[in-house]
Structure formats: C-alpha cells, structure tokens
Amino acid sequence: MRTHYCGLINESLVGQTVTLCGWVNTLRLQSHVAFVDLRDHEGIAQVVIERENADAFAVAGELGYEYCLRVTGSIRKRLSANDKLKTGTVELLAEQVEILNVAKDLPFALHENPNEDMRMTYRYLDLRRPDMQQTIRTRIRLVQALRRYLDMRGFQDLETPILTKATPEGARDYLVPSRVHPGQFYALPQSPQLFKQILMMAGFDRYYQIARCFRDEDLRADRQPEFTQLDMEFAFVEEQDVQGFVEAMIRQVFKEVIGVELGDPFPRMTWEEAMRRYGSDKPDLRIALELVDVADLLKHVEFKVFAEPANDPAGRVAALRLPGGAALSRKEIDQLTEYVAKYGAKGLAWIKVEDLAKGRDGINSPVAKFLDDAALDAVLKATGAQSGDMLFLGAGKWKTVTDFMGALRLKAAKDRGLVENSWKPLWVTDFPMFEYDEEEQRFVALHHPFTAPKVDDIADLRANAAGAVSRGYDMVLNGNEIGGGSIRIHRPDMQSAVFELLGIGAEEAQMKFGFLLKALKFGAPPHGGIAFGIDRIAALMAGTESIRDVIAFPKTTSAQDLMTDAPSLVNDAQLKELHVAVAVAENAKG
Template identity: 45%
Template sequence: MCGWVHRKRNHGGIIFIDLRDYTGLVQIVFDPNDIKIYKIAKIIRNEFCLQIIGKVCSRPNKTNNTNLISGNIEILCRELKILNSSITLPFQIDEKNILEVTNLKYRVLYLRYKHMQKNLRLRYKVTMEVRKFLDSKKFIEIETPILSKSTPEGARDYLVPSRINPGEFFALPQSPQLFKQLLMVANFDRYYQITKCFRDEDLRSDRQPEFTQIDCETSFMNEEEIRNLFEEMIRVIFYKTLNIKLPNPFPVIEWSTAIKLYGSDKPDMCIKLIFTDLTNIMKDSDFKLFSKIANMKNGRIIGLKIPGGFSISRNEINYYTQFVKTYGAKGLTYIKIHKISKEFDGLKSPIIKYFNNLILEKIINKTEAQNGDIIFLGGDEKNIVNNFMSALRIKIGYSDFGKRNNILNNKWHPLWVINFPMFKYDKINNNWIARHHPFTAPKDGYEDFIITNPEKIFSKAYDLIINGWEIGGGSIRIHDAEIQKKIFKVLNIDNKIVKTQFGFLLNSLKYGAPPHGGIAFGLDRLITIMTGSKSIRDVIAFPKTQSAQCLLTNAPSIVDEKQLNELNILYKKTKN
C-alpha cells in the first residue's frame, strides 16, 4: 500500500499509523519486536509519504472502528519504505476553521482534506455523466477559440495583447455564445462543450474570474423542447451521482410571478413563505410613508406573513431591521397577531394607530394571517423593496426559527423561470440593456415593436433555479439578421461598432441560419449546491481570491520590461 500518514499514535510501545489515500484510511501496526522497521517507524511524522507491505489481520476484539470502511481490519507492517518526508505543516489535515487565506496559500495541502477530495471527485463524475448523456442524444463536443474578439456582452473582458499585431488585442471568452451560434449555421445541429470562460468583474462567493460552463446549443427545437431535454439531463446527473430523484417534471413559473411572490428571479423554493402585495390597500392609509410609496409610479408595499412569528422577540425584529438596511431598506415594520377580533385589539405594532379597522381587516384577509403570526411590512421603489424583502425571506427561512417552525423544507426544489422581459433600463447610463444577452430572441409577435416599445418586449429566455441558485440559463437565439440589427439599435450600439464587432455574425445569419437555441450551466455552481458547500471555491482545485489573486502562485505578477517591450505595452505606475 502507498499513501500519506494521516495520524500517528504510540500505545504501550506499539506504533499505529492511519495511512491515507484517495479511498480513505487504514490502520497500520508496527511491532516493536521487528527492530529494523520499528526504528524507521519512530521517525515517521504526519504527511510522510510511505510504501507499506504487510499482512492483513482482523482487529483485536472490541477495537473495531465503525467509522471506517476498513475498520474491521489492520495491517501488520512487514516492509516499510519512506518515499518522501514532510516538513512541519502550517495546519493539520482535517483541522477545522482554517482561514480561507491560509487554505488558498497552501492549497496543495488543503486539497488533501476529505471534503475537497470528495468535492472534486464528484465534479469529475458529474462531467462524465454530462458527456454520456449528451453523447446519447447525438450531441458532439466541439472546441471554440479561447483567443477571440472583444465584444460587449456585459462584463469586462480579459484582454490579451498581440505581439505580432502591435496595439491590437484578443479577448478571453466570457462565453462561447457567438461561436456556438455559428456552429448552428454551419449545420452542426447539436453541440456541447465543457469550457473555461473568463469575466473581469467584481467577485462574490458564487463568482470567479475564470469559471467552467457546460455549454450547449441545438437547432430546430423550441423553448419547451430544450427545457425538457436539459431538465432530463439534470435529473440523470443527480440520480447517477448522488442517488437523488428530482421531481418530474420541474415546476415552471413566469418571471412576473417570481417577482410578485418572491421578489427575485431566482427564488429559493425551500422556503415556504410568499409575498402579499399591499400597495393598493395602503394608498389611503394615514401612515404617510406607506401612502406616499403606494401612490408612487413605481412604488410597492410588501407584506411577508411568518406563521408562528408572534414568538419572534423584539431583539430579533431589531436584528432583521438592521439586516434589511444592508440591502437598501430605509426601515422595516411589523404587525404581531395575538388574537384576531372584531376591534383588532389583539394586534401589536408600532404603526397600528395609523390604520383604521377596514385597512387592518384587508391586511389580515389578504395575507391570510392567523392567531400567533407576524406580518413584516416593507415599502419602497419596486426593485429596492423586492431586493430587501427577498433577502429577509431567505434570512428568516434559514434561521433557527424557520427550521423549528417548518418554514424551511430542505429538499431539492428545481424550478424553471420563463418569459423574462427582453430589456431593462439602466438609469445610470440612461440606456436600455439586454436582460440576458443581445442575441436572445423576442417572443413571437413582438418583432415589430422592438424599437417603439422595448419595455413591453418579452424574450424566449429561461433560467433553471435550484434552491435559490441559478445553475443554468438559456434562450432561443435570433437567427434573422434584420431582427438582430433592431436589437443592437435598441441597445444603442453604434452602426460602426456593430459592423466592426458583429459583422461576422450578421453576415453568417444571411446564409440560411436555422432557428436555434441553447443553454449554459455553471458547473462550479452546480457542484457547489450538490456538495452543500458555502462557496464555489470549495469545488475548484485552484481558485482565486475575491481580489482575483492566486495566493498559491502569487498571480497576477509583474513581468519584466523585455516582455512588455515585445508586446509594445507601456503601463502607468500608480502610487500605493
């Protein structure tokens, strides 16, 4: 056997080690009567790399370890070879609460952790099942370029200077979007690729500057057919790798319903809480703050009923109030329901004096509140209130209270969200932007209104959500060059830029481009939720920090002037 010393113990002169390889641990015994081997065993320390030849024996009575697959046996060492020693480790393997900066700096050691071994091996199994499934459906894997053209797809590009063409740059792909569309024009009806993508953007726990995408495209299929096909793929993956049976079929809701009930286009359906829109009820309220918001053009008042929430303490309410402020809320109020009566004297709230009995009756009826509940109330411009009330819903759902009161259902809840608006308005830049990307097709019948009424156009887009994580997104693409030109016009992309950056696409669409569509799954996110990890960094072998640095290799790093001169690059030094 070959492996690493996980632990070493000395019991009454007999030395034991737990030898570790990728399959687990096994106990090795060193007999003090075997002087030569015992002498070597005495100098062994944790993480030494060893080769063992020995005799497999049953463990002595009452010494079995039921926590190990090998817990009924041990190996009596007959030959021992130290393949390599190890210096003192900065932390012990399987030590808990390692600082992330430490595990990223000493990533090679951290990858020896049991959960990291498990995560990366599951990642491999998932990609294997993806390939098997797509191969069975007649998809073929085709590699698309890594060095390509910079195009405005939303996030910043990583640029690569060209030495041979001074002053010109390649861009690393944010996705293979345009190339996979070109493959459809080229008569490759079913394409897939498990590929690296790159985005120079601000990072969060579910983002990395480089990430892996399961990228798929197909011709001659509509939205529902594509959803059904890849829903089947996800079900197969979960069953084959985790022995989990996901629902069949997945629920489907429209984007507008998701926003109305959950305030988010990626709602976490593990949580049994929904919003109640109280905007119209509050228009004639004497509570001036709410009445002002309710009468705003884009204002919204949301009620979030929490069953059994009367027991939530004042300190907890204060905590939730401060919590929502981090999401842009100006405040949060509530109505506690001790007992519903005709005069509503069983209600407790700091703002109840501003509501007459008719308004209180409407609030109780619309939220379907019962004795012992609490209703949290939030109001603001729609996007703001949806954001902070959605965060509150999740916070309460995953709290100890939510778990105790059956508000949280920790099963798997996949969900398709469909019928997205085509565009959203960027107030900062005073411009329309694509909600998905500029190549998403509008719903049939809307083509003539793209220029005149962009706010009313809906797209043939669909996102797959599992337990509040967007793991996949796709759409039917535009295969008509004239419609694509209209989209560019709405997005205020100059004709010169269109010709320079997208001319190759528009020209290709003119050669009998078929109707086509596809989807891309974030492999890192998918493995994160499948393993129950808190961050995608726990399912990537060598991830970057939130400042896009690799602490293991100290990248990015300064390069010498000779390299810069070869690339015709001058850079501006900044003060630290």
C-alpha cells in the first residue's frame, strides 16, 4: 500500500515516485495549490497538490483534519527548507490522492493536552499524538534492549502461569472463578515469585520473563492494577552476583536506549542509613538536603514536644536545613505544615535564621523561646545553618517523624528548585526482615516471606526477630525504586520458621505454600533474583511523571478502562455457569 514512511523521505529520493500513507496533520488550501502535512508514526512529510492536477486537487477540497490518506507522487527538493522537520528539505508532488477514511470532528486536537478522562476515553487518539508515539516507542526500545542483553548471556525466557493459586500475603489478589471446579478460584499472579524459585530448583539456572502481573490495590501515578516487570532469577548466587550483573545491564540499557551514562559502580547504602539521612528507603540523591538527628541535643529542654521523643528510645527528633528558606512566607510554611500532616505530623516546628551573627536576636521562630542558648546553638551547628536558611524540626515516634520529614525534604526541594538535573542510581541493602503491624498485632514481611535472613541460625532469628536483617536489596533511581530483589530461603526448615514468625501456622502454610515447602526438600539450590518495573523505568526514560503515559491501554486512578467501559456487569447466565452469586452493597445500589 505504501513504499515509504512519511518521516523517512529525504534528498536521496529526489526524482523518484513514492507512495505515502498517513493522516492529515495540517491542511492549507489556496486557490492554485494545496499543502498537506501528512503524518505517520515516523514523522511528517509535506505533500503539494497543484491545481493543474484536477482530480487530485478536487480531492484536496474534500479533506479534513485527521483524514486518512494514500498519496502517490514524485519527491522534489523544497524551494524553502523547513528546519523544524527532519524531512524539511524535500516534499512530495502529488499525482494521486486517495481518501482511505474520513474523520469526524475530533473531541480534541492532537496538539492539545486534554484532561486525563478524555485521554483515556479516546486512547486511540491520544496514542496518535506524536509525543505519545515517542513515549511508547521508548518503552518498546527498552524491552528490546533488555531482551537482547539477557538472550546474549544465556538467560532462558520461560513463561509462568497466569491462572494460579491465591496466596493472600500483601496486596489483594484478583480472583477468577473456575467453571469446572464450582466454588473454587484461581488468582492472577502478583508476581511469578514462587514459580521462578521452582525453576531454579528444576535446574534452569538463569531465568527471565517480561511478566504481566496483577494487584488489586489502590492506585497512584506509579501504580496500576496490571503492570509489567522484568523478572529474573539466578541459581548458586550471593547478593553481589545478582547486583553486579543487573547493575551492568541497567547501565548498558540506559546508554543504548536514551544515551545516558549511569555511574559505575552504583553507590550502596543500608536501609538504616537511608532512613536516617533521607527519611526514605528510596532516597533521591539528586537532592543534597539531609535529615540531622538532634535528639541528643534536646533531651534536657523543658519543651515536652522535643524532650519526650528525645528521651524515648522509640522516638526521634530530626532537623532539616533548607538553604535560603528564611524567605518563605508564613503562608508557605502553613502549606508545608498541612502537607506533612498527611504523613502523620501533628505539627512542624521551624526556625528562620535571618542573621546568624546576631545569635538569638537573628532568629525568628515560634519555638526558639523554648530552647536555651546551648540547645539552640547546638542545633544550629549540627545542621550547618547559615544566614538566610530555614530549619524545620519534627518530633514524635521514629517511623512517623522519619516518614513526614522525608516527605518534607522532597516537597521543599522541589518547590525551591533544589533538585539536580542528573541521574542518581544507588543500591539500598540490609532491609529489616520484618515490620510489626500494630493493627494485626503480628510481624509482616517487609519484602516478601521468601526473602532469606542474614542469619542462618533459626534459634537466633526467632530470638531477635524484631531486629532481624534480610538479604533483600533494591535498586533506586532518582527517588524511584526501579527494582527489588533478594536472596531467597532455600531450606525448608528456615522457610517454615519464617512462616511461623509471620503468624502463618503449619496448617495454613501447607494450604497456601505446601507445594513450595515440598519442592524445597528435594535439593533446592541457593538462589536469588530481582524484578524490575518496566513501566517505571520507561516513564523515567521518557521523562514523564505517570506510568500511564508508557502503557498503551492503562486504567484510571479508579481502576477503570474508560475506552472499553471495564469493569462491567455480566449477565446472569454467565454468573450461573461460573457458580457465582453477586451481592451488591447497599451504598452501591441505585
């Protein structure tokens, strides 16, 4: 139907007859000539339709925006080049113009930036936009580069089941009723985790898969109910083996796909250090700001807001220095206070350092009066405060303070333009094995229940579960966790002990994970792996905030597909065949 792509014609084709297909990007109809910018996924070509060609010129009079055309003609040099187009030195003199399909008035012009609902409802038009074409093609190049890298290094691309067993630990499963097993359900996989471990037990040694995964959870800009990850597993490895291989892979892929050279090697930081310095287990190292612990400096003050958490082993008092922050207005401070309240802060203390040389007289703060000169001076020195700076102080329970001060660090830095324009990868290691869920009154796995602890002794793990460290590791890039993995448990007794510490009794463990425990008894090798979020990496490469931009057909933040109107009701006959009855909640009626 066509001989060339619109965006690939050039001067080497001058004098040749070619056929192009595409959409009318713009149309300029004059008395003796018509100019059509014809667009396909490679770019734009200018088509010239002269009045002397009566048939073609008549068709030009019928054209409209986004009409789908086929044009045949000869390539010639343009009298006036357009340096904004890669085809700007040539044009197509039309001999034949065929309308392949008309287009009714579009709900939005493709050069506009419509609202999210409009984009999702008319996703086929949204994807037709050149910037979205480029974004999606960045994702395509990413996946191609990853496959090439792994295929050349002996990794085996193996598919794992989509219909699998429900093992509700962590996010909610999507359930699929079984027609042939009434009352029983499959689950869509949250990850191929257990299957890839079993592949190592089966002797496949090096596995990868571009895997589709599903989680029935609340959505954010970087979350979708269905998403794609690069899943990998290695047999007979330690942490450094996995980390060294995938670090080299990510470095190569970034260079190949977007021409970015990432540092070599990536820095490493323990979870404890990341939380202490940055208030996050995925710190954005483009931001130089750091949290400073000042509890030891404030234990003696009479101000209970500081003194009580300072003297509490489970408390924290942390300070954040914001360079130039003394210029913040009271309204801006109040807005930051409201912001951190979403992360559990009951308030936000602040100290404006207007003139450091004047001592207390150069300080503007509602809390400075509660601090004696020694405490105030110690805080200023510990934070490295300078004239013109703002100090924010957070006090309370360790986790709460760490969370809201970490969020404040990001927010304040972005608001004040303190985010470096660069790429900052790192490894975060030595995560806690467990965290305690106050609501459920039990330990939960910080990564997943198949992550190995640093200690090999089960008695030691049981005795020190609250402080146990795992063999988990995350790759972080510019404040985003792009990959997470661990060395896995390969001994059945250790796996059973971890289940027990998570409140999963022997009977429940057999019901949910009996197949895994059985497999571990037959010479399971030490193994480990990692999974990378394809959507997240593609979004970073494309420079977009939302992974919805790099997924061809994403869901909205309410987990809906507005284009196909999914999810939707199904008829009673289908439900009956699946042995499913639907109970509608009162607040969902009418």
